[in-house]
Amino acid sequence: MTTDPTAPRPRTARWLLRLHRPALYGFAALVIALAALQLALAGPLADAAAEGWRQVNACDFATKCSYDQAAILRYKDYYNYATYAVDALPFLVAAWAGAALTGRELETGTARLAWTQGTSPARWLTARLALPAVVVTACTCPLFWLHHRAWSAGQGRLDSAEDWNALATFHANGPTAAALALAGLAAGVLAGLLLRRTLPALVLGAAATGGVWALVQQLMPHLWPTVTRVTTLQQGGVGSGIIVEQGLVARSGGGHLPLPHCDTTATCDAALAKASGYYTVYHPASHYWPLQLTTSALVLTLTGLLVLASYLALRHLTGPLRPTTQPLGAEGALVTA
Structure with missing residues (x-):
């Protein structure tokens, strides 16, 4: 077969969006629902819970006292739901990227068909990394900003508000959420290229993302200079931070x-x-943003290594494969010389 230089190059991005349209709609619906919940947490839900805590603090428990316990518990539950959902996004992205974005296409042969129809393997992989990365970044950045806004609405007003250093809150509250989502994307893509099967790639992508998360959590306290404080026995140790x-x-x-x-x-x-x-x-609390930024930089570095590994895995998989196909005829058959 020979290559026709006049053959139009396939519109990879448009085809990719059409192929994964259900996942795109589902992800958009999840992001919209989380955004709406976090707006409510920063507004009416926080106000109602703050009023409940004001009633509690004004109570004289020697006599019968009433307060809006439902509002306090509602805010705490919904805050936890939003926090865990934001923290779970990297795992969802990794599972999708491993199962549908690369694993299924390699398992069914769709990827190899694309490679023989004018799309080089490198261009195929670049589209599957770049376009989802744009979507993931555009969605997770507003979510962590809204989460930080919802968390801030409870500080100083709710006795049950989470501390800044709570594990789930810390990662949902800043750019590490977006960085981890990109790491999940890269881990899922690599899993699909290595296993070339849908379900195993789904599991491996999510597990690799968990490994990145655990490694980052171990390294995070050492990414910025610490503070040493000495207190008396009567004062006790530092409890916050x-x-x-x-x-x-x-x-x-x-x-x-x-x-x-x-x-x-x-x-x-x-x-x-x-x-x-x-x-x-x-x-201390003043190290919040330095830790967020250094941790995000670490995660993005690991993401870059995963992307590099994906291209190396693709090269090992395809070898000297080159696109050598003519345009498809009217019946879908290859036109060859």
């Missing part, structure tokens, strides 16, 4: 001692008798 290390300050010499295992009161008293206070190595 991302704790990296905590222990006792020795009474003699000022060295560091591990926190005691208080099996009994006597054990605790004996350990505390050797200490003059507590030391805490941690990240």
Whole structure:
């Protein structure tokens, strides 16, 4: 077969959008629903819960007291739903990318058919990385901004509001949510290229995303310089922030001692008798944005490595394959010389 240089190049982006239109509609519906929920959390739901907490704090529990418990619980439940949904997006993207975006097309032979009809394997893969990446970024960035807005609406007003360093809240509250979603996309694409089967690629893509998430969580506290604070025994240790290390300050010499295992009161008293206070190595609230940005940079670096691995896997899969096809005839048959 010979290549016709005058043959029109297929419109890969348009075909990709049409092929995955149901997934696009479903993702758009999910994003719209989450956005609406988070707008409600930042407005009427937060206001109702704040009024409920005002009633609680004004109560004299020596007598019968009424307060809007339903509003308080409703806000907490809906906040958790929104937070977990935003955090789950990278896994959903990874599962879709592994199963439908690459795994199914390689399993059914659709990808190889495209490679023989004027679309090179590299161009095929680039379209499956670039176009979904634009959609994922455009959807997750407003979601984490709205989540941060909903979280901020409860600070100082709701006694049950989550701290900034709560694991689920931290990742849903900033650009790490978008970065992790892109990592999920790259992990799913790579899983599909490696396994070339729908269901196994779905599982591997989601599992790889979980691995990226766990690795990032372990490295995150070490991406920005920490603060060390020493407190007295009466003050106790620092309770708010991302704790990296905590222990006792020795009474003699000022060295560091591990926190005691208080099996009994006597054990605790004996350990505390050797200490003059507590030391805490941690990240305070002022480190929120530095940690968000450095963590996002780390995730995007890992995403770049996954993308590179995807191109290497594609090269191993296709070898010297080149598009050598003529335009299709009226009946769909190849026109050859």
